[in-house]
Amino acid sequence: MGLGLRLLPLLLLAVAALSPLVLAASSGGQEVYPCSQCHAYIAVSGQSRANEFHGIDLAEGAHAGLYCSNCHQAPQVDLLVGDVNISIPGLHPRDSLMGLNRVCASCHADIYADYRVHAHGNQTYLCNDGVAEMVEGYKGVGYWFHLCPEYVDLKVAPARACVECHNPHAPTMLAPSILPGPSDRPSPPDESGIALGGVVAVFVGLALILWTAPLKEVEQP
Amino acid sequence: MTGPGRVDGKRRSLLKAGVLAGISFVAVSRSTLMSMLKPVGLSEILGVPPRRETEETLTRKAEWKERQVKEWCIEEAEAVCRERGEGSEECVEARRRCEAVEVKATPARPGVAFAMALDVNKCIGCRRCAYACVMENNVARNNGIEWIKVLEAPREGEAIDFLKARLDYTDAPKDGMVYVPVACMHCENPPCVMACPVRATWREPDGIVVVDYERCIGCRYCMTACPYGARHFNWGVPETSVLELNPNMHILGNVPRQVHVVEKCTWCIHRTRDGGVPACVEVCPVGARVFGDLNDPESPIRRVLEEYGAFVLKPEAGTKPRFFYFFGPARTPPAGREGGEG
Numbered sequence: 001m002g003l004g005l006r007l008l009p010l011l012l013l014a015v016a017a018l019s020p021l022v023l024a025a026s027s028g029g030q031e032v033y034p035c036s037q038c039h040a041y042i043a044v045s046g047q048s049r050a051n052e053f054h055g056i057d058l059a060e061g062a063h064a065g066l067y068c069s070n071c072h073q074a075p076q077v078d079l080l081v082g083d084v085n086i087s088i089p090g091l092h093p094r095d096s097l098m099g100l101n102r103v104c105a106s107c108h109a110d111i112y113a114d115y116r117v118h119a120h121g122n123q124t125y126l127c128n129d130g131v132a133e134m135v136e137g138y139k140g141v142g143y144w145f146h147l148c149p150e151y152v153d154l155k156v157a158p159a160r161a162c163v164e165c166h167n168p169h170a171p172t173m174l175a176p177s178i179l180p181g182p183s184d185r186p187s188p189p190d191e192s193g194i195a196l197g198g199v200v201a202v203f204v205g206l207a208l209i210l211w212t213a214p215l216k217e218v219e220q221p
Numbered sequence: 222m223t224g225p226g227r228v229d230g231k232r233r234s235l236l237k238a239g240v241l242a243g244i245s246f247v248a249v250s251r252s253t254l255m256s257m258l259k260p261v262g263l264s265e266i267l268g269v270p271p272r273r274e275t276e277e278t279l280t281r282k283a284e285w286k287e288r289q290v291k292e293w294c295i296e297e298a299e300a301v302c303r304e305r306g307e308g309s310e311e312c313v314e315a316r317r318r319c320e321a322v323e324v325k326a327t328p329a330r331p332g333v334a335f336a337m338a339l340d341v342n343k344c345i346g347c348r349r350c351a352y353a354c355v356m357e358n359n360v361a362r363n364n365g366i367e368w369i370k371v372l373e374a375p376r377e378g379e380a381i382d383f384l385k386a387r388l389d390y391t392d393a394p395k396d397g398m399v400y401v402p403v404a405c406m407h408c409e410n411p412p413c414v415m416a417c418p419v420r421a422t423w424r425e426p427d428g429i430v431v432v433d434y435e436r437c438i439g440c441r442y443c444m445t446a447c448p449y450g451a452r453h454f455n456w457g458v459p460e461t462s463v464l465e466l467n468p469n470m471h472i473l474g475n476v477p478r479q480v481h482v483v484e485k486c487t488w489c490i491h492r493t494r495d496g497g498v499p500a501c502v503e504v505c506p507v508g509a510r511v512f513g514d515l516n517d518p519e520s521p522i523r524r525v526l527e528e529y530g531a532f533v534l535k536p537e538a539g540t541k542p543r544f545f546y547f548f549g550p551a552r553t554p555p556a557g558r559e560g561g562e563g
Contacts, residue, residue, distance in 0.1 A: 114521075114524065117519065117520075117521050117524055118498075118511070118513070118521040119511050119521035119524045119525050120508060121508040122502060122503060122504070122505045122506070122507075122508040122510070123498045123502055123503060123512075124498065124503045125492060125496070125497030125498055125503070137352070137353070137355075137356040137465060138352045138353075138355045138356050138362065138465075139348075139352045139355075140352075141349050141352035141353050141356065141504065142349070142504070143352075143353045143356045143357070143500075143504065144353075144500075144503055144504070145356075145467070146469065147317075147321060147468075148469070150323070151323055151325065151469040151491065151492075151495060152325075152327075152495050153495065153496060154492065154495045154496040154497035155496060155497075156496065156497065156498050159503055165506075165507070165508070173507060175345040175347070175393075175394050175506075175507075176345075176347055176349075176506050177347070178345075178346060178347045178348060178391075178392070178393045179347060179348040179349060179351075179352060180348075181348075181388070181389045181390075181391065182348070182351065182367055182370055182371070182388050182389070183365035183366075183367060184365050185364065185365045185366070185453075185454070185456055186363065186364060186365050186456060186457060188456075
């Protein structure tokens with residue numbers, strides 16, 4: 001630990017040259033992974049709660065009050081509490097992201113319990129030898145298309161890991177964009193033709209009456 | 222009056238009776254007569270007993286429907302293949318979907334009472350549920366039918382001002398607004414079922430209100446009876462692309478409909494009866510919906526109802542909805558905006 005702390009400035013010098021390039025794209029994604037690109041270890045002291053390079057500031061957001069060390073187990077770079085390794089949404093498969101739920105569970109036991117019984121977060125279903133593909137569908141909705149050999153004996157499971165909805169460093173969930181407005185039933189077929197026909201019929205009828213009326217009068221005497 | 226061929230009154234009535242008996246004997250066979258004279262059950266006088274299909278007839282219907290749908294699907298797929306070419310992606314996809322078509326008749330599990338609850342504190346009004354529902358349930362794309370409508374209404378504390386509700390908002394979520402998705406409430410006392418003159422709609426033992434599309438005569442009484450506007454009518458011949466067909470079907474749910482029938486939410490009967498979750502629950506980006514079995518003490522629905530309580534829409538209508546709304550624990554309603562698919 002002591003050694004690590006002393007070595008850190010050296011390390012920082014080494015990465016400082018690199019940092020402007022990566023800064024723009026920092027915080028999440030390909031650029032910061034694997035961590036060993038730049039660090040062999042991290043040395044988060046009990047006091048660090050912000051990091052400019054990684055664009056993380058725990059003074060803001062719902063996790064204000066936490067320190068890096070609440071979740072990151074220094075000195076290993078990619079080890080988190082609950083003994084899980086870092087995996088990043090978009091970069092790693094969902095299975096390994098699910099492992100990170102244990103990090104959150106260590107403090108949010110109640111919500112985690114809700115999540116386990118499918119009362120927090122959304123759920124999906126699984127079938128034997130089936131796959132679920134995300135397709136863009138009606139009005140741009142992202143829709144899971146399930147392809148199962150047989151649609152029986154389905155099992156419910158959480159659809160997403162905690163970190164897919166909550167950024168661990170600023171956990172209040174951001175709302176996704178909204179989709180276009182609702183449709184209404186189609187307008188009824190064009191009836192102006194029918195109306196025209198009605199008007200014509202009325203006129204023809206009137207004309208007939210007028211035409212036959214004098215005839216009747218003639219007949220009467 | 223006297224005259225030739227006069228018969229006295231007695232003989233005349235005897236003759237009449239004889240002729241009548243002869244005619245009725247010839248016109249209606251005994252068995253029909255007996256069935257016509259079948260005594261009316263007390264339950265039929267006191268109230269309409271729920272009409273349910275027996276498992277057997279339903280399975281038979283489902284098999285027949287599956288053949289019909291497959292036939293239609295293959296025809297459409299061939300058209301796609303002719304248009305786009307044999308090896309094209311669309312052609313492969315269309316054939317794959319036709320191959321997978323399965324019309325089920327899964328009966329209700331005994332002792333199950335389905336219910337759904339929605340956290341109005343979480344809902345952000347993004348309408349993803351409404352459109353995923355269209356995809357999942359093979360709803361016609363040309364009739365403007367969406368089973369779920371999302372209302373935006375001003376919020377006053379824990380009250381919602383529904384008089385100012387609107388559907389056509391273009392920006393969400395906004396401060397001081399709540400978003401209330403409305404679809405079929407699967408009432409315990411469904412007025413639509415009472416209104417149906419041909420008993421084409423009924424409530425299943427597990428609480429799902431279903432429509433038999435084969436029986437529906439399109440009179441739309443049920444639509445007027447429903448206080449929630451949850452029923453929708455196929456005004457035109459329904460058109461669904463086979464490229465977007467959901468092959469997982471239930472005979473009382475998402476089989477392709479014919480023209481002039483009424484349809485409605487079935488809580489994805491083809492998923493939930495087999496142990497899955499409805500599509501709206503799956504797609505919700507904030508996890509605002511909870512679905513489960515009211516009779517199972519371990520189910521998520523029991524957990525939220527016990528923890529947060531619930532309210533229903535239009536309780537004064539006496540319909541006893543099985544769709545509940547609640548104000549969940551979200552302390553910070555999701556704010557801000559982040560583009561793209563969540």
